[in-house]
Amino acid sequence: MIEANELTKRYGATTAVKDLSFTVRPGRVTGFLGPNGAGKSTTLRMVLGLHAPSGGSVTVGGRPFRDRPRGLRHVGALLDAGEVHGGRGGRAHLAALARSNRIPRARVDEVLEEVGLAGAARRRIGGYSLGMRQRLGIAATLLGDPPVLLYDEPLNGLDPEGVQWVRGLFRRLAAEGRTVFVSSHLMSEMEHTADDLVVIGRGELIAAEPLADFAARGTAVTVAVRTPGADALAALLTAEGAAVERTGAELLSVTGLAAPRIGEIAHGAAVPVHELTTRNASLEDAFMELTAARTEYPAGGAR
Numbered sequence: 001m002i003e004a005n006e007l008t009k010r011y012g013a014t015t016a017v018k019d020l021s022f023t024v025r026p027g028r029v030t031g032f033l034g035p036n037g038a039g040k041s042t043t044l045r046m047v048l049g050l051h052a053p054s055g056g057s058v059t060v061g062g063r064p065f066r067d068r069p070r071g072l073r074h075v076g077a078l079l080d081a082g083e084v085h086g087g088r089g090g091r092a093h094l095a096a097l098a099r100s101n102r103i104p105r106a107r108v109d110e111v112l113e114e115v116g117l118a119g120a121a122r123r124r125i126g127g128y129s130l131g132m133r134q135r136l137g138i139a140a141t142l143l144g145d146p147p148v149l150l151y152d153e154p155l156n157g158l159d160p161e162g163v164q165w166v167r168g169l170f171r172r173l174a175a176e177g178r179t180v181f182v183s184s185h186l187m188s189e190m191e192h193t194a195d196d197l198v199v200i201g202r203g204e205l206i207a208a209e210p211l212a213d214f215a216a217r218g219t220a221v222t223v224a225v226r227t228p229g230a231d232a233l234a235a236l237l238t239a240e241g242a243a244v245e246r247t248g249a250e251l252l253s254v255t256g257l258a259a260p261r262i263g264e265i266a267h268g269a270a271v272p273v274h275e276l277t278t279r280n281a282s283l284e285d286a287f288m289e290l291t292a293a294r295t296e297y298p299a300g301g302a303r
Helices: 041-046 091-102 105-117 132-143 162-173 187-193 211-216 230-239 259-268 283-294
Strands: 002-012 014-024 029-035 055-060 075-078 149-154 177-181 196-201 203-208 224-225 243-248 251-255 275-279
Touching: 002 041, 014 041, 014 055, 014 196, 014 203, 029 041, 029 055, 029 162, 029 187, 041 055, 041 149, 041 177, 075 105, 075 132, 091 132, 105 132, 132 162, 149 196, 162 177, 162 187, 162 196, 187 211, 187 283, 196 211, 203 211, 211 251, 211 283, 230 243, 230 251
Parallel strands: 029 177, 029 196, 075 149, 149 177
Antiparallel strands: 002 014, 002 055, 196 203, 224 251, 224 275, 243 251
16 A cells, blocks of 8 residues: 655755645555646655655555665566666566565566566667567566556557556456556546546645546536538537537537537427437546646646
8 A cells, every 4th residue: 555645845946746645555556647747756756765755754555665675575666667777688687676675586587478578588678669668667566576566657668469468467466456556648548447546736636536436527528419411500509609629521529518409409400410429528538627727838828
Protein backbone atom coordinates (compact mmCIF):
# COMPACT_ATOMS: atom_id res chain seq x y z
CA MET A 1 0.00 0.00 0.00
CA ILE A 2 1.13 3.56 -0.77
CA GLU A 3 -0.10 6.31 1.54
CA ALA A 4 0.51 10.03 0.98
CA ASN A 5 -0.44 12.47 3.71
CA GLU A 6 -0.48 16.21 2.90
CA LEU A 7 2.53 15.66 0.64
CA THR A 8 4.12 18.95 -0.45
CA LYS A 9 7.14 19.83 -2.58
CA ARG A 10 8.45 23.34 -3.15
CA TYR A 11 11.28 24.50 -5.39
CA GLY A 12 12.03 28.02 -4.25
CA ALA A 13 8.90 30.08 -4.85
CA THR A 14 7.29 27.33 -6.95
CA THR A 15 5.04 24.76 -5.30
CA ALA A 16 5.06 21.63 -7.48
CA VAL A 17 2.90 19.51 -5.14
CA LYS A 18 0.59 20.89 -2.45
CA ASP A 19 -1.06 19.04 0.46
CA LEU A 20 -1.55 15.88 -1.58
CA SER A 21 -3.25 12.99 0.27
CA PHE A 22 -4.25 9.67 -1.26
CA THR A 23 -4.04 5.91 -0.73
CA VAL A 24 -3.10 3.31 -3.36
CA ARG A 25 -4.51 -0.03 -2.24
CA PRO A 26 -3.32 -3.59 -2.91
CA GLY A 27 -5.25 -5.84 -5.22
CA ARG A 28 -6.15 -2.97 -7.56
CA VAL A 29 -4.63 -1.08 -10.48
CA THR A 30 -4.62 2.63 -9.69
CA GLY A 31 -4.12 5.12 -12.53
CA PHE A 32 -2.28 8.37 -11.78
CA LEU A 33 -3.54 11.12 -14.08
CA GLY A 34 -3.01 14.83 -14.53
CA PRO A 35 -2.20 17.42 -17.22
CA ASN A 36 1.41 18.15 -18.15
CA GLY A 37 3.09 19.96 -15.28
CA ALA A 38 0.58 18.65 -12.75
CA GLY A 39 3.29 17.23 -10.46
CA LYS A 40 2.93 13.52 -11.24
CA SER A 41 6.64 12.78 -11.75
CA THR A 42 7.58 14.83 -8.69
CA THR A 43 5.07 12.84 -6.63
CA LEU A 44 6.41 9.49 -7.86
CA ARG A 45 9.96 10.55 -7.02
CA MET A 46 8.89 11.47 -3.50
CA VAL A 47 7.24 8.05 -3.13
CA LEU A 48 10.61 6.49 -3.98
CA GLY A 49 12.63 8.81 -1.76
CA LEU A 50 14.43 10.38 -4.73
CA HIS A 51 13.04 13.79 -3.77
CA ALA A 52 12.56 14.81 -0.14
CA PRO A 53 9.14 16.33 0.63
CA SER A 54 9.00 19.93 1.78
CA GLY A 55 6.07 18.92 3.94
CA GLY A 56 3.86 15.94 4.70
CA SER A 57 4.88 12.32 4.26
CA VAL A 58 4.54 9.28 2.03
CA THR A 59 5.00 5.64 3.01
CA VAL A 60 5.14 2.31 1.20
CA GLY A 61 3.94 -0.59 3.30
CA GLY A 62 3.88 1.68 6.35
CA ARG A 63 7.49 2.89 6.05
CA PRO A 64 9.36 5.50 3.99
CA PHE A 65 10.83 3.67 1.00
CA ARG A 66 14.33 5.05 1.60
CA ASP A 67 14.44 3.10 4.89
CA ARG A 68 14.40 -0.23 3.05
CA PRO A 69 17.91 -1.56 2.30
CA ARG A 70 16.88 -4.01 -0.46
CA GLY A 71 14.57 -1.76 -2.45
CA LEU A 72 13.71 -4.11 -5.32
CA ARG A 73 12.28 -6.64 -2.88
CA HIS A 74 9.70 -4.06 -1.77
CA VAL A 75 8.99 -1.83 -4.77
CA GLY A 76 9.54 -2.35 -8.48
CA ALA A 77 9.64 1.05 -10.19
CA LEU A 78 10.06 2.20 -13.79
CA LEU A 79 10.38 5.98 -14.15
CA ASP A 80 12.43 6.29 -17.34
CA ALA A 81 13.25 3.39 -19.65
CA GLY A 82 16.19 5.37 -21.07
CA GLU A 83 18.06 5.53 -17.76
CA VAL A 84 20.21 2.47 -18.42
CA HIS A 85 23.81 1.89 -19.50
CA GLY A 86 23.65 1.43 -23.27
CA GLY A 87 26.90 -0.53 -23.39
CA ARG A 88 25.62 -3.37 -21.22
CA GLY A 89 23.58 -6.31 -22.36
CA GLY A 90 20.07 -6.79 -21.01
CA ARG A 91 21.04 -9.79 -18.91
CA ALA A 92 24.11 -8.02 -17.49
CA HIS A 93 22.01 -5.02 -16.50
CA LEU A 94 19.49 -7.15 -14.63
CA ALA A 95 22.24 -9.28 -13.07
CA ALA A 96 23.83 -6.16 -11.56
CA LEU A 97 20.49 -5.14 -10.08
CA ALA A 98 19.92 -8.64 -8.73
CA ARG A 99 23.35 -8.78 -7.11
CA SER A 100 22.93 -5.39 -5.41
CA ASN A 101 19.58 -6.49 -3.96
CA ARG A 102 20.64 -10.06 -3.05
CA ILE A 103 18.21 -11.56 -5.53
CA PRO A 104 19.05 -15.04 -6.93
CA ARG A 105 20.70 -14.90 -10.36
CA ALA A 106 18.17 -17.41 -11.72
CA ARG A 107 15.50 -14.74 -11.37
CA VAL A 108 17.16 -12.75 -14.17
CA ASP A 109 16.36 -15.32 -16.85
CA GLU A 110 12.84 -15.78 -15.46
CA VAL A 111 11.92 -12.11 -15.89
CA LEU A 112 13.63 -11.86 -19.29
CA GLU A 113 11.47 -14.74 -20.46
CA GLU A 114 8.36 -13.16 -18.96
CA VAL A 115 8.82 -9.84 -20.80
CA GLY A 116 9.78 -11.46 -24.11
CA LEU A 117 13.47 -10.48 -24.16
CA ALA A 118 15.11 -13.86 -23.65
CA GLY A 119 16.31 -13.85 -27.27
CA ALA A 120 17.86 -10.39 -26.92
CA ALA A 121 19.40 -10.87 -23.48
CA ARG A 122 23.02 -10.61 -24.68
CA ARG A 123 22.47 -7.67 -27.03
CA ARG A 124 23.68 -4.25 -25.93
CA ILE A 125 20.88 -2.09 -24.58
CA GLY A 126 22.06 0.76 -26.81
CA GLY A 127 20.73 -1.24 -29.76
CA TYR A 128 17.31 -1.83 -28.18
CA SER A 129 14.24 -0.06 -29.52
CA LEU A 130 12.23 2.10 -27.11
CA GLY A 131 9.69 -0.69 -26.79
CA MET A 132 12.43 -3.18 -25.88
CA ARG A 133 13.80 -0.77 -23.28
CA GLN A 134 10.34 -0.49 -21.78
CA ARG A 135 10.16 -4.27 -21.55
CA LEU A 136 13.59 -4.36 -19.93
CA GLY A 137 12.49 -1.73 -17.42
CA ILE A 138 9.39 -3.78 -16.62
CA ALA A 139 11.61 -6.84 -16.17
CA ALA A 140 13.65 -4.90 -13.60
CA THR A 141 10.48 -4.03 -11.67
CA LEU A 142 9.58 -7.73 -11.45
CA LEU A 143 13.05 -8.89 -10.46
CA GLY A 144 12.55 -8.83 -6.68
CA ASP A 145 8.97 -10.15 -6.81
CA PRO A 146 7.84 -7.01 -4.91
CA PRO A 147 4.38 -6.34 -3.43
CA VAL A 148 4.31 -2.80 -4.87
CA LEU A 149 4.78 -1.85 -8.54
CA LEU A 150 5.08 1.74 -9.75
CA TYR A 151 5.23 2.82 -13.40
CA ASP A 152 5.58 6.21 -15.11
CA GLU A 153 4.28 6.13 -18.72
CA PRO A 154 5.11 2.43 -19.24
CA LEU A 155 3.37 2.17 -22.63
CA ASN A 156 5.59 4.62 -24.54
CA GLY A 157 7.11 2.94 -27.57
CA LEU A 158 5.15 -0.31 -27.27
CA ASP A 159 3.35 -1.78 -30.27
CA PRO A 160 -0.31 -2.91 -29.99
CA GLU A 161 0.74 -6.41 -28.93
CA GLY A 162 2.98 -4.93 -26.26
CA VAL A 163 0.25 -2.65 -24.98
CA GLN A 164 -2.13 -5.59 -24.68
CA TRP A 165 0.54 -7.61 -22.89
CA VAL A 166 1.21 -4.81 -20.37
CA ARG A 167 -2.51 -4.40 -19.76
CA GLY A 168 -2.79 -8.10 -18.93
CA LEU A 169 0.35 -7.99 -16.78
CA PHE A 170 -1.00 -5.17 -14.62
CA ARG A 171 -4.32 -6.94 -14.16
CA ARG A 172 -2.51 -10.17 -13.18
CA LEU A 173 -0.24 -8.40 -10.70
CA ALA A 174 -3.23 -6.77 -9.04
CA ALA A 175 -5.10 -10.09 -8.95
CA GLU A 176 -2.14 -11.52 -7.01
CA GLY A 177 -2.79 -8.91 -4.32
CA ARG A 178 -0.05 -6.46 -5.30
CA THR A 179 -0.32 -2.67 -5.32
CA VAL A 180 -0.03 -1.35 -8.92
CA PHE A 181 0.32 2.42 -9.44
CA VAL A 182 0.50 3.59 -13.08
CA SER A 183 1.00 7.13 -14.36
CA SER A 184 -0.21 7.51 -17.94
CA HIS A 185 -1.56 10.10 -20.37
CA LEU A 186 -3.43 7.44 -22.39
CA MET A 187 -7.04 7.71 -21.22
CA SER A 188 -8.16 4.76 -23.35
CA GLU A 189 -5.66 2.49 -21.62
CA MET A 190 -6.72 3.64 -18.18
CA GLU A 191 -10.33 2.87 -19.10
CA HIS A 192 -9.31 -0.70 -19.92
CA THR A 193 -6.84 -1.20 -17.08
CA ALA A 194 -7.44 0.88 -13.95
CA ASP A 195 -9.79 0.13 -11.07
CA ASP A 196 -9.13 3.40 -9.25
CA LEU A 197 -7.80 6.84 -10.16
CA VAL A 198 -5.75 9.51 -8.45
CA VAL A 199 -6.12 12.73 -10.46
CA ILE A 200 -4.12 15.90 -9.78
CA GLY A 201 -3.82 19.33 -11.34
CA ARG A 202 -1.20 21.98 -10.54
CA GLY A 203 0.02 19.78 -7.74
CA GLU A 204 -3.32 19.52 -5.95
CA LEU A 205 -5.72 16.61 -5.64
CA ILE A 206 -8.76 16.66 -7.93
CA ALA A 207 -10.06 13.15 -7.27
CA ALA A 208 -9.13 9.86 -5.62
CA GLU A 209 -11.88 7.37 -6.34
CA PRO A 210 -12.95 4.36 -8.46
CA LEU A 211 -12.61 4.95 -12.20
CA ALA A 212 -16.35 4.51 -12.82
CA ASP A 213 -17.19 7.19 -10.26
CA PHE A 214 -14.75 9.65 -11.82
CA ALA A 215 -16.00 9.04 -15.37
CA ALA A 216 -19.58 9.58 -14.18
CA ARG A 217 -18.64 13.07 -12.97
CA GLY A 218 -18.31 14.26 -16.56
CA THR A 219 -21.43 16.05 -17.79
CA ALA A 220 -20.79 15.90 -21.52
CA VAL A 221 -23.43 13.80 -23.28
CA THR A 222 -23.45 13.76 -27.07
CA VAL A 223 -25.86 12.34 -29.62
CA ALA A 224 -24.50 10.85 -32.83
CA VAL A 225 -26.86 11.48 -35.76
CA ARG A 226 -26.57 9.87 -39.18
CA THR A 227 -28.68 11.52 -41.85
CA PRO A 228 -28.47 12.24 -45.61
CA GLY A 229 -29.86 15.69 -44.77
CA ALA A 230 -26.97 16.66 -42.50
CA ASP A 231 -26.76 20.30 -43.61
CA ALA A 232 -30.46 20.95 -43.19
CA LEU A 233 -30.72 19.18 -39.84
CA ALA A 234 -27.60 20.89 -38.50
CA ALA A 235 -29.15 24.29 -39.22
CA LEU A 236 -32.41 23.30 -37.50
CA LEU A 237 -30.64 21.93 -34.42
CA THR A 238 -28.39 24.98 -34.14
CA ALA A 239 -31.48 27.21 -34.22
CA GLU A 240 -32.79 25.18 -31.26
CA GLY A 241 -29.66 26.02 -29.27
CA ALA A 242 -27.69 22.83 -29.78
CA ALA A 243 -23.96 22.66 -30.47
CA VAL A 244 -23.48 20.71 -33.69
CA GLU A 245 -20.22 19.32 -35.08
CA ARG A 246 -19.96 17.76 -38.54
CA THR A 247 -17.99 14.51 -38.11
CA GLY A 248 -18.62 12.90 -41.50
CA ALA A 249 -20.50 13.28 -44.80
CA GLU A 250 -23.73 12.17 -43.12
CA LEU A 251 -22.70 12.34 -39.47
CA LEU A 252 -23.40 14.96 -36.82
CA SER A 253 -22.30 15.11 -33.19
CA VAL A 254 -24.85 17.04 -31.16
CA THR A 255 -24.71 18.35 -27.60
CA GLY A 256 -27.39 20.33 -25.83
CA LEU A 257 -30.39 18.38 -27.12
CA ALA A 258 -31.57 14.90 -26.16
CA ALA A 259 -32.07 12.21 -28.81
CA PRO A 260 -35.92 12.26 -28.59
CA ARG A 261 -36.01 16.02 -29.27
CA ILE A 262 -33.59 15.68 -32.18
CA GLY A 263 -35.85 12.98 -33.64
CA GLU A 264 -38.91 15.23 -33.27
CA ILE A 265 -37.19 18.12 -35.03
CA ALA A 266 -36.04 15.90 -37.87
CA HIS A 267 -39.50 14.35 -38.23
CA GLY A 268 -41.19 17.75 -38.28
CA ALA A 269 -38.91 18.92 -41.08
CA ALA A 270 -39.18 15.63 -43.01
CA VAL A 271 -35.42 15.02 -42.71
CA PRO A 272 -34.69 11.29 -42.74
CA VAL A 273 -32.59 9.98 -39.82
CA HIS A 274 -30.78 6.65 -40.05
CA GLU A 275 -29.16 6.69 -36.61
CA LEU A 276 -29.63 8.38 -33.22
CA THR A 277 -27.14 7.19 -30.60
CA THR A 278 -26.63 8.76 -27.18
CA ARG A 279 -23.06 8.63 -25.95
CA ASN A 280 -22.34 9.31 -22.29
CA ALA A 281 -19.19 11.03 -21.14
CA SER A 282 -16.03 8.93 -21.43
CA LEU A 283 -13.09 8.96 -19.03
CA GLU A 284 -11.33 11.37 -21.38
CA ASP A 285 -14.36 13.69 -21.40
CA ALA A 286 -14.49 13.72 -17.61
CA PHE A 287 -10.71 14.24 -17.36
CA MET A 288 -10.72 17.18 -19.77
CA GLU A 289 -13.71 18.78 -18.07
CA LEU A 290 -12.52 18.37 -14.49
CA THR A 291 -8.89 19.37 -15.11
CA ALA A 292 -9.55 22.28 -17.49
CA ALA A 293 -9.10 24.91 -14.79
CA ARG A 294 -5.90 23.29 -13.50
CA THR A 295 -3.89 22.84 -16.68
CA GLU A 296 -0.44 24.38 -16.31
CA TYR A 297 0.26 24.89 -20.03
CA PRO A 298 -3.08 25.06 -21.93
CA ALA A 299 -3.05 25.21 -25.73
CA GLY A 300 -3.93 28.52 -27.34
CA GLY A 301 -3.01 30.48 -24.22
CA ALA A 302 -6.32 29.75 -22.47
CA ARG A 303 -6.12 29.87 -18.67
